[in-house]
Amino acid sequence: MVLFWSIWLLGIFVDSLLVCRGLATRLTRRYPFFYAYSGSVLLGSVLIMLPGVYPHGYWQYQLLTLVLGYGILLEILNHVLAPYPGASRFARISGLLAFAIVLGFCAFYPVARAEWSAGIMIQFERNLRTIQAIFICGLLAIISYYRIAIGKNMKGMIAGYGLYVSTSLVSLALRSYAGMAFDEIWKVVQPLSYDVSLIVWIVALWSYHPEPVPEPAISLDADYGAFVARTKTAFGLLRAYLVKTARP
Numbered sequence: 001m002v003l004f005w006s007i008w009l010l011g012i013f014v015d016s017l018l019v020c021r022g023l024a025t026r027l028t029r030r031y032p033f034f035y036a037y038s039g040s041v042l043l044g045s046v047l048i049m050l051p052g053v054y055p056h057g058y059w060q061y062q063l064l065t066l067v068l069g070y071g072i073l074l075e076i077l078n079h080v081l082a083p084y085p086g087a088s089r090f091a092r093i094s095g096l097l098a099f100a101i102v103l104g105f106c107a108f109y110p111v112a113r114a115e116w117s118a119g120i121m122i123q124f125e126r127n128l129r130t131i132q133a134i135f136i137c138g139l140l141a142i143i144s145y146y147r148i149a150i151g152k153n154m155k156g157m158i159a160g161y162g163l164y165v166s167t168s169l170v171s172l173a174l175r176s177y178a179g180m181a182f183d184e185i186w187k188v189v190q191p192l193s194y195d196v197s198l199i200v201w202i203v204a205l206w207s208y209h210p211e212p213v214p215e216p217a218i219s220l221d222a223d224y225g226a227f228v229a230r231t232k233t234a235f236g237l238l239r240a241y242l243v244k245t246a247r248p
Contacts, residue, residue: 007191008045014198015042018205027153027208033071033078034157038201040068041194062121066128070096072161073135079211080143080150126172132165149212156204160197167193 019039022028028035044061136158143150150158171189 004187004191007188007195008049011191011195011198012042012045014195014202015045018198018202021202021206025207027205030208031075031079031153031157031205033075037065037068037071041065062125066125069128069132069161069165072157073132076139076154076157076161079154080139080148082211122172122175126169126176129165129169129172133162133169136162136165151211152204152209154211156200160200160204163200164193164197 015038019028019035019042022031022035022038041064044064048061140158140162142148168190171186171193175186
């Protein structure tokens with residue numbers, strides 16, 4: 001228990017430093033979603049330490065961080081794919097749609113079961129973390145395939161959050177498999193992985209580093225436009241076929 005609270009206090013200290021540095025360098029204006037997440041997690045971390053709050057407020061705190069974590073993904077999209085509005089819009093809509101589907105399902109499930117237990121919350125977190133992991137992997141695949149140059153701020157943001165999401169997925173899988181036997185380890189691994197992510201962020205976001213100017217040879221938006229055109233053509237042909245088939 002001492003180790004857990006030591007890790008928790010370390011996270012509060014580093015998160016406070018991250019937020020204060022962001023305010024001092026005005027990075028909060030450049031990355032509002034990211035700092036809204038960091039600030040909310042910091043506030044929740046402090047409040048949950050109040051007497052009697054932790055046993056009843058931990059899962060609400062986890063739910064808040066899960067939802068706000070999508071702000072980091074939006075922040076990354078807004079900057080990495082900013083020069084490619086078509087691809088950025090497609091990625092943003094796809095991510096939000098997937099999030100809305102899982103959020104709606106997980107919100108409806110406990111209502112239907114008339115309960116909201118720790119087990120359901122773990123399933124909820126695992127599902128959302130899985131979507132986040134797929135989202136990050138897809139973004140990294142796009143960056144690698146099109147050789148998109150990204151700045152130090154975005155590299156740190158991606159690395160830190162990717163590390164936290166992947167560690168959370170592994171620990172949640174082990175917790176589901178081992179049950180309560182893994183519970184004490186999970187309580188240490190989860191906040192410790194976030195502390196490591198905070199350290200990565202504080203190093204990468206100590207000062208502002210603009211995104212490199214994209215190379216003219218990159219055809220990401222052109223490929224997206226071609227994909228949309230092919231999709232519209234396919235749906236047009238399908239509609240014409242169905243109309244023709246329906247006619248006597």
